[in-house]
Amino acid sequence: MAKAAKNAISPTREADYPEWYQQVVKAADLAEVSPVRGCMVIKPWGYAIWEHIQQVLDRMFKETGHQNAYFPLFIPLSYLEKEAEHVEGFAKECAVVTHHRLEPDGEGGLRPTGKLEEPLIVRPTSETIIGAMYAKWVQSYRDLPILINQWANVVRWELRTRLFLRTAEFLWQEGHTAHATSEEAVEETRKMLDVYATFAQDFMAMPVVKGEKTAGERFPGAVDTYCIESMMQDRKALQAGTSHFLGQNFAKAQEIKFLSAEGKEEFAWTTSWGVSTRLIGALIMTHSDDDGLVLPPRLAPSQIVILPIYRNDEEKATVMEYCESLKKELQAQQYSEERIRVAIDARDLRGGEKAWQHVKKGVPIRLEIGPRDVAGGAVFMARRDGSPTEKTGIPRAEFVSKAASILAEIQDNLFQRALKFRNENTRPIDSLAEFEKYFTPKNANEPEIHGGFAMCHWADDLAMHEVLARLKVTIRCIPHDGQIAGGDAEAGTCIFSGKPSTRRGLFAKAY
């Protein structure tokens, strides 16, 4: 008597992708909306994932010669005004502080008083305040390069928000570097893009396309913006990280000047690069299924969870003892150059419900341990990259010795699965008609899942912008060589305007 397949998450991805996403976040207890409009509360399980992301990236930044520092949350309005393109890019989404005191309003409430002479804005990004400091720190070519990263929160007053993907306040890191030459700054920009790509692929198990943004998609004030783009399971693109070559634009606006070895006064060349808590959104939408979150082992706060099963105190004593010693043995094993992270969930809950909670939270390996396993010296294992019903009995010693390789296998499996999905939904398109067909939903009422990545020849022309605006498609990037099928340099003709083209761009609907 086969029961109908029952999923932990309702609706399924196929039925309603945006709602599925919300439900996964909720079921995994990652975060929830806060009383403050557009801002989220990141709960312990979600924050633990962020801490692992931070820990790995921080190590990678330091290995590439960067140091951490911290700059103020507030930026004088006049600083932002210095770089024209920059202010235009962020002006519409700034939180502004105009007062510094509260006084009773006589009706039991409070009202702001103490008007500031110059308003302060809450940083939407820190180029300007950091540049102002760099201007003081840099006198000579001997003071360069400056290679600094900051872990911080920033505020962009977004009108339409979604947990992790776009919130009014978010956590991120922003690297800011200053160099003596253009070449060195470009090299830095590219190096950090590589760091992001490596992190995404090796740790998040998320395939990415490295590339360059077109003029219209660049960071405000940047000369070049490089990015990594990834495909979510609704086949939309998500920009997962950016690295900007700022040229001398910010240095000139903020007078970051130095005397060269030749004794000439020159402006520095600067870069900035960042990834945010949006990566958690990317993680969710890359791997999770209709039973909830699926975490790549390298970023999972718990890689293995042990679920003791017992009926009475007597069983409890022997089962718990077995679990505790199993935990110790597993923790002595290494995976990804660290001790394996193991948790025992001994909460007084029903076994089935408890197991499902860990499925929904995406723990890579679940071990159900009951009297039978204790008697037989075994473990009963379920992998999150398989179906929740698929469980295998394994001798305890064998599992302990294989645990690290099973985790590695899950990590690799998730990456290969995501890569396969992306490749299956990426194709070259050489005619406008085909392009329009590809990006027009088959069911207009449920337009969420359709299309994918389209690799097309293009020219930055009005004809293209008209089509893209109408179909709500954007050019995500101009892929670097060797990133994705059809992304390498080749001669062709723009499908929008018929103008000649030297390589294809990556087109997709995007977050």
Added chain:
RNA sequence: CGGGGCGUAGCUCAGCCUGGUAGAGCGCUACGUUCGGGACGUAGAGGCCGCAAGUUCAAAUCUUGUCGCCCCGACCA
């Protein structure tokens, strides 16, 4: 800032049209039976029905005002 919708238990919502003592499911607490695929039963706790004014013998329900939130658009890591 335009267009639509909603404020009732911790959560999701019904009740409003047609005014008459505040409801359901989930969650929570206790006890019992259960327990290796999300249990069931019994009992219980929990509400200025967003706020203010008005109409009325009587307002969650009708009227007006107000505040807040959500969705769609423009903007976006």
